Amino acid sequence: MSSLSDIHDAVAAGNYKDIVELVKKAIDEKATIDEIINKSLSPAMLEVGDKFGSGELYMPDMLLAAKAMKTAMDYIKPLLKGSEHVAEKGVLVIGTVKGDLHDIGKNLVVTMAEGQGFKVVDLGIDVDYSRFVEAIKEHKPDIVAFSGLLTTTLANVPAHIKAIEDAGLRKDVVIAVGGAPVTRHFADMYGIEIYAPDASSAAKEFVKVISKK
Amino acid sequence: MRRGFTRKFEPVRVLTDSQVETIHKRTLEVLSEAGCKFESQRALKLLKESGCKVDFEGHIVYFPPDIVESSIKNCPSSFLVRSRDPKDNLLIGGNTLYFMSSLGARLSNIDTGDVSIPTMQENNQAVFISDALDSIDLYSGYTPYFEIEGVEPVMLCSTSLAMRLRNSTKITRGTQPTDTFIWETQIAKAAGQELIGNMEAAAPLSYPEDAINAAFTYVEAGFPVYIAAGSVMGGTAPVTVAGSTISNNAELLAAVVFIQCIKKGTGIIANDFVTPMNMESGDLFFCSLGASLHQMAFNQIWHDLYKIPTNNTGSAFPYSKKADYQSAYEKTHIAMSSALSGANMIVFHGGVTAELSYNPILAIIDDDIAITIGKTIEGFEVSEETMAVDLIKSVGPVPGTFLNKNHTRTWWKKEYFMPKSADRTSFPEWQRTGKKGVIEKAKERMEEILATHKVKPLSGSQDAEIDCILDEARKYYKAKGLL
Numbered sequence: 001m002s003s004l005s006d007i008h009d010a011v012a013a014g015n016y017k018d019i020v021e022l023v024k025k026a027i028d029e030k031a032t033i034d035e036i037i038n039k040s041l042s043p044a045m046l047e048v049g050d051k052f053g054s055g056e057l058y059m060p061d062m063l064l065a066a067k068a069m070k071t072a073m074d075y076i077k078p079l080l081k082g083s084e085h086v087a088e089k090g091v092l093v094i095g096t097v098k099g100d101l102h103d104i105g106k107n108l109v110v111t112m113a114e115g116q117g118f119k120v121v122d123l124g125i126d127v128d129y130s131r132f133v134e135a136i137k138e139h140k141p142d143i144v145a146f147s148g149l150l151t152t153t154l155a156n157v158p159a160h161i162k163a164i165e166d167a168g169l170r171k172d173v174v175i176a177v178g179g180a181p182v183t184r185h186f187a188d189m190y191g192i193e194i195y196a197p198d199a200s201s202a203a204k205e206f207v208k209v210i211s212k213k
Numbered sequence: 214m215r216r217g218f219t220r221k222f223e224p225v226r227v228l229t230d231s232q233v234e235t236i237h238k239r240t241l242e243v244l245s246e247a248g249c250k251f252e253s254q255r256a257l258k259l260l261k262e263s264g265c266k267v268d269f270e271g272h273i274v275y276f277p278p279d280i281v282e283s284s285i286k287n288c289p290s291s292f293l294v295r296s297r298d299p300k301d302n303l304l305i306g307g308n309t310l311y312f313m314s315s316l317g318a319r320l321s322n323i324d325t326g327d328v329s330i331p332t333m334q335e336n337n338q339a340v341f342i343s344d345a346l347d348s349i350d351l352y353s354g355y356t357p358y359f360e361i362e363g364v365e366p367v368m369l370c371s372t373s374l375a376m377r378l379r380n381s382t383k384i385t386r387g388t389q390p391t392d393t394f395i396w397e398t399q400i401a402k403a404a405g406q407e408l409i410g411n412m413e414a415a416a417p418l419s420y421p422e423d424a425i426n427a428a429f430t431y432v433e434a435g436f437p438v439y440i441a442a443g444s445v446m447g448g449t450a451p452v453t454v455a456g457s458t459i460s461n462n463a464e465l466l467a468a469v470v471f472i473q474c475i476k477k478g479t480g481i482i483a484n485d486f487v488t489p490m491n492m493e494s495g496d497l498f499f500c501s502l503g504a505s506l507h508q509m510a511f512n513q514i515w516h517d518l519y520k521i522p523t524n525n526t527g528s529a530f531p532y533s534k535k536a537d538y539q540s541a542y543e544k545t546h547i548a549m550s551s552a553l554s555g556a557n558m559i560v561f562h563g564g565v566t567a568e569l570s571y572n573p574i575l576a577i578i579d580d581d582i583a584i585t586i587g588k589t590i591e592g593f594e595v596s597e598e599t600m601a602v603d604l605i606k607s608v609g610p611v612p613g614t615f616l617n618k619n620h621t622r623t624w625w626k627k628e629y630f631m632p633k634s635a636d637r638t639s640f641p642e643w644q645r646t647g648k649k650g651v652i653e654k655a656k657e658r659m660e661e662i663l664a665t666h667k668v669k670p671l672s673g674s675q676d677a678e679i680d681c682i683l684d685e686a687r688k689y690y691k692a693k694g695l696l
Contacts, residue, residue, distance in 0.1 A: 058492035060447070099391060099423055101252075101415030104448040108495050126252070126421065153390055155366035159694050181318055181359065181569075185330065198494055 003029050004040045007072070011044035014064025016071045023072050033076055041069050045115045053200070059108075066111040088119045090142040090210040093135045095123030097146050097160060100153035105179055108199035109145065116203045129163035136169050142213070143194070143206055145176040154181060158190050174209050178202050214302045215350045215383075217311040218587030224516065224555030227509045233518055236455070236510075240462040243418075244276040249467035250419040253426070256471060263474040274467070281466050284473040290520040292437055292480035297405040298382035298669050303351060305437075305482060306522040310552055310590060311350035312583045313386075314343050315529040315564030317571030318359040323652060326535035328570045330362045336373070337380050339563075339573040342659060344381035345666040346576060348583035349562055352377055353529075354388035354411055357563060357571045367695045371396040371686050375679050378404040382669050386439055387411050389427035391695065396686040398434045403678040404671055409482065410436045412472070414464045416444030420471075428472055437480030439524065440468040446503060447490040454506050461487050461507075462514065469521070482558065483519075485511040486526035499532040499567050500543035508547070509554040516555045525551040529560035530568040536575045536652060540565050545582055552586045559586075577655040577662075581632035588630050599624065634658055 003026035010019045026036055048065040051057040092113050096106050103125045110120050121139050123131055136144060144164070148154045157177060164170050176194035177187050187195035194209065196202035228236070250272050251257055257274065261267040266275040291306025303311060320331040320339075331339070339357040343349045355373045364372050370393040377385050378400065386409045387397040394410070401408040410431025412424045431438055442464035444450035450457035465483050472479050489503035490496070498504070504527040515523045528548035533540035544561065551559045561583050563576030593599070604620050615621050634655040636643060643649070649657075671679070690696040 055493060059490065059495050060492060099421065101419055101421045102449075104445060104490075105495070125415075155369070155391055155695060158366075162694060183318070198496070200494075 001026070001029055001031055001035075004031055004035060007036060007040035008044045011041055011065050011068045011072070012048055014061060014068055016064065016068040019068045019072045020075045023075055027079075033080060036072075036076065041072055042117075045069050049115065049200075063108075063111055066115050070114060089117035089207065090119070090213075091121070091139055092118045092143045092145060092206060093121045093123065093132065093139055093141040094145040094147065095127035095132060095135075096125040097148045097153055098126060098128055098156045100148045100156075101125045102148070105199060106145075106147035109147065109178065109196075109202045112199045112203035113206055116207055118203075118206060129160050132160055133163055133167045133169065136164065136167070136173060141173060142210060143176055144173045145178065145194075145202070148177075148179040148182070154179065154186065157186075157192075161190055161192070176202065176205065214299070214304055215311065217303075217309045217350055218552075218591055220308040220310060220552075220555065220590040221592045222590075224512065225509065225550075225553040226513050226517075227506065227554070228513055233514055236458055236462065236514060237518060240459050240466060241276075241278040241281055243459060243463040244281055244466060245278060246275070247418060247463075248273040248275040249464065250274075251425060251467075251471070252420065252422045255429070256420070256425045259474050260471060263470075265470070276467060276470055281470055284470040285466070285519050285521065287473045287477050288469060288481050288519070288521045289478060291522065294384050294409060294437060294480075295407045296382050296384050297378075297671075301350075301382045301384060303384050305480065306557055308555075309557060310587055311558045312348050312562065312587070313524065313558050313560045314349045314352045314356055314562045314576065315560050315571065315579075316353050316356040316358065317530075317564050317566065318569045319571075320358065321534075321536075321565050321570035321572045321575070323536050323572050323574045323656075326566070328566065330360050331358050332362045333364070333376070336361050337376050338663070339571070339576070340377050340380040341666065341668060342573040342662050343562065343576060344383060344668050345662040346562065346580040348580045348587065349383065349576070351383050351409070351558075352381070352385040353560060354386045356385070357573070365690075365696055367391055367690045368683070368686060371400060371683060375400050375683060378406060378679070379671055379676070380668055382406075384409065387427070387431060387436070389413060389423050391423065392426070392689070393686075394427040394430045395689075396682055398430055398436070399682045400679050401436075402434070403675055403682060405675065408434075408436045410434075410438040412438050412440050412468050414440075414442040414468065416442050416449035416464060417460060418464055418467070420468070425471075428468070429475060432472060432475045432479050437482065438468075438472055439482045439484055440465050440472070441484035441486055441526075443486045443488075443526075445488055445490045445497060446507075447492065448495075450487060452489070454503060454510065457487050457507060458510050458514070461485065461511070480522075482522045482524050483511075483515050484524040484526055486529075487511075488527070497567070499530050500527065500547050505547045505550045508551050508556070512551065512554040512556050522557040523555070524558035524560065525556045526560045527551065530564045530566075532567050534566045536565060536572065536578065540575075541578075541582070544579070545586070548582070549586050549589070552590045559583075574652065574655045574659055577658050578634050578651055581634050584630055585632070593628060599628075 052062045174193045178196040194205045260274045294303045319328040370388040389411045412428040446457045450460040489498040491498040508525045528544045531540035531543035562579040563571045
């Protein structure tokens with residue numbers, strides 16, 4: 001079906017402007033939601049991810065492809081009927097730690113994680129301790145991820161973890177930490193299960209955690 | 214007073230006057246139409262009272278062009294910062310170039326590139342060595358290391374400052390995270406030393422509460438302030454040099470207005486640490502061409518138009534993971550372009566591994582490079598004596614020689630720079646004396662510094678007062694659940 005191949009190409013090219021029309025066209029041609037997701041959107045994202053990994057594509061290419069995929073998924077989700085659902089790999093709650101306004105790294109992780117099929121709850125930047133706790137209670141995530149760019153605001157990570165412990169929720173989540181100044185040693189020091197130096201490896205680590213469950 | 218280096222010729226200019234004017238006008242447009250976020254009601258009120266338009270709910274300040282321009286004029290084009298030892302005072306601005314020590318998260322092994330968390334002794338030793346290096350005029354904040362064994366992250370900045378003041382008399386910068394400025398201001402006063410305060414934006418166009426509170430504290434203590442934005446081209450700023458110049462200018466001019474509102478006439482050093490994003494990884498593209506050009510344009514605009522002293526951080530962190538050829542060329546090309554384009558300060562010595570490590574041996578090697586760069590901008594003397602026309606006539610053609618002339622004996626020492634760590638031996642001598650390269654010679658120099666250098670100590674009461682302040686800081690952070 002040519003419309004499925006057009007959707008694939010649009011994601012690969014980062015064409016988020018035309019993707020909804022292409023999805024509509026595919027639906028008109030009797031393509032199922034499952035086919036659109038599993039024969040067009042997901043394979044396209046996987047290919048983009050592989051090409052990024054091999055150096056053939058770069059960050060802007062990947063982000064635009066993810067934008068196209070998200071645009072398509074945002075259109076598709078309300079169309080799902082009754083028992084149909086988009087299978088989620090897991091739930092991730094993520095935010096930049098209290099005191100830090102940087103979010104490039106966090107946004108890259110969000111993109112990569114969504115590309116891997118995670119439902120992502122993005123709390124934004126300068127997130128207070130209590131907001132992470134509330135988000136855990138509400139969304140029951142598999143993974144809670146703290147992002148930070150400044151070595152000095154990472155000093156707040158232990159306080160974030162303490163707030164989760166005090167709420168009795170520590171055992172319910174796997175904690176991840178990442179950002180330029182973060183190290184494996186830092187993660188080990190505070191009992192953090194996942195440390196990732198960049199967005200791409202973060203998403204891979206998340207998938208590993210889910211597959212062990 | 215520290216001499217630094219004096220630029221004796223016009224700086225290199227990468228922009229035409231018309232381009233400078235256009236960039237400035239479009240910067241004013243961004244400030245008046247997009248504004249800048251200030252995450253502090255206290256700051257919003259102050260800026261409102263000073264004539265800016267403020268959206269209190271969205272925390273956005275819109276800056277009228279006339280307020281921006283009058284604030285620029287209120288900044289001194291040069292100012293003095295006093296050390297506890299007057300020989301290390303700094304006169305910042307004008308045509309003077311100072312070098313600021315670089316820093317890193319951890320200690321790099323000079324031979325293997327492996328990193329480790331430094332001990333307190335290693336930290337203090339690195340500061341001591343920097344104190345001995347002629348071309349290091351001042352320190353950055355949390356220098357030399359972001360992490361010190363046994364020091365909790367939240368205590369790092371204040372502890373690091375205390376160690377710098379104990380092991381050196383050179384001026385240093387304060388920092389801004391997690392209320393550390395409260396303690397750093399007190400520690401500096403206990404040591405009888407002025408600090409350069411710190412106010413760093415979170416690009417794009419935002420100032421977090423920490424930065425704002427830091428500015429209030431440092432300005433009210435009477436210290437000048439180092440302002441920075443550190444945007445990433447293609448991430449938190451436009452990917453183009455021109456676009457990111459405008460966004461960075463807007464972020465910094467917002468800080469200029471704010472600081473002048475706190476106290477008119479406060480000295481400001483404007484830093485450029487705008488870096489392209491490495492599109493292969495999302496990382497910063499350290500020591501790149503884009504960073505170099507950005508800094509050159511920045512220096513021109515802030516020197517020619519705003520007359521506010523500048524610092525350039527682009528040369529602080531090479532991408533290379535080792536003290537090798539790559540790290541040398543990365544740092545040198547960008548530091549040279551900074552110096553030639555008129556920077557008043559350049560962050561340089563000792564950093565490696567893309568901001569993640571530092572080594573004092575590298576700082577010793579960098580001392581030679583910094584002096585070479587500094588002397589380049591001092592040019593050379595053109596006078597009757599140096600033109601030596603009478604000598605040329607008297608020596609005449611072959612077999613004439615200049616080697617046995619008083620002029621040569623006098624002037625070679627003035628005009629040459631002899632690097633202390635570089636190898637200058639003949640090949641046979643190099644073989645005979647152990648085939649030492651620059652790293653081996655820098656290691657020898659380090660041992661010599663450790664054996665012979667002296668630092669004016671703090672008094673017993675100053676030391677004790679600093680310890681009390683650090684104890685207070687611990688109690689404060691413990692009460693906040695951060696310790």
